[in-house]
Amino acid sequence: MPQLVTVRVQRPSRRLIRFWLPVLPVALVFSPLLMLAALVAVVACVVYRISVLQAFVTGWRFFCALSGTRVDVHEGRSAVLVTIR
Amino acid sequence: MTEQRRDILDMLAEGKITAEEADQLIAALDRGRPSVATASDLRPAGKPKYLRVEVDTTEGGEPGRVNVRVPLQLLRAGVRLAALIPPQALVKANEELGKNGIPFDLTQLKPEQLEELVEHLGDMTVEVDQPDAKVRVFCD
Structure with a gap:
């Protein structure tokens, strides 16, 4: 499961923006919203006749597989780096 | 020869x-x-873990670089997630693809075939060399 998301944004003649998002604490803070999203997902699964359990297991696997993702974009003197660990 | x-x-x-x-x-x-x-x-020895996409460009004299690393596990999970797409949505997607000149039937694509494709991605290397851009897709 991903533990930490790191975002680094560098723009010319601006301060380097760098922040770390600890996934679990952020998920806890947004848990009411997550519950609401889960409810919407359940309704969508029922409407489209998809197994709710299968959808959640697959979605969870997808989320867990995000660890190790890294996107690094440099354009001239601007750069964006996103890493998921 | x-x-x-x-x-x-x-x-x-x-x-x-x-x-x-x-x-x-x-x-x-x-x-x-x-x-x-x-x-x-x-490429290091052993089973590849990541799909890498590297793009080097020089647009307008400024160098640009994109370096993306995606775990192959994520692709496998994505394939399983795609298998949950309802048939109605696939039919609509087929229609849109057809409108854009891509006569591709997504309903014929089986998850097992996609998983097999992901399994063999490790053997793949795509390199595109152009005067102003270089693209490399490989697994490591």
């Missing part, structure tokens, strides 16, 4: 391509050979 070189010469003999095109293809073949070897040399 390699098989690819013979194919090019056959196409030239059959008049499918011009001598100039044949020359360009053979030159591209010669250029491609050492770079493919380099890519496979860079």
Whole structure:
């Protein structure tokens, strides 16, 4: 499961923006919203006749597989780096 | 003489391509050979874990670089997630693809086939060399 998301944004003649998002604490803070999203997902699964359990297991696997993702974009003197660990 | 070189010469003999095109293809073949070897040399031994996409560009004189690393596990999970897409949505997607000139039937695509494709991604290396851009897709 991903533990930490790191975002680094560098723009010319601006301060380097760098922040770390600890996934679990952020998920806890947004848990009411997550519950609401889960409810919407359940309704969508029922409407489209998809197994709710299968959808959640697959979605969870997808989320867990995000660890190790890294996107690094440099354009001239601007750069964006996103890493998921 | 390699098989690819013979194919090019056959196409030239059959008049499918011009001598100039044949020359360009053979030159591209010669250029491609050492770079493919380099890519496979860079690949560490063992099962690949990540799909890497590297793009180097020089647009308007400014160098640009995109480096994306996606875990192959994420692709496998994505394939399983895609298997949950309802058939109605696939039909709509087919219609849109058809409208855009891509006659592709997504309903014929089975999750097992996609998983097999992901399994064999490790053997794949795509390199595109252009004067202002270089793209490399490989697994490591």
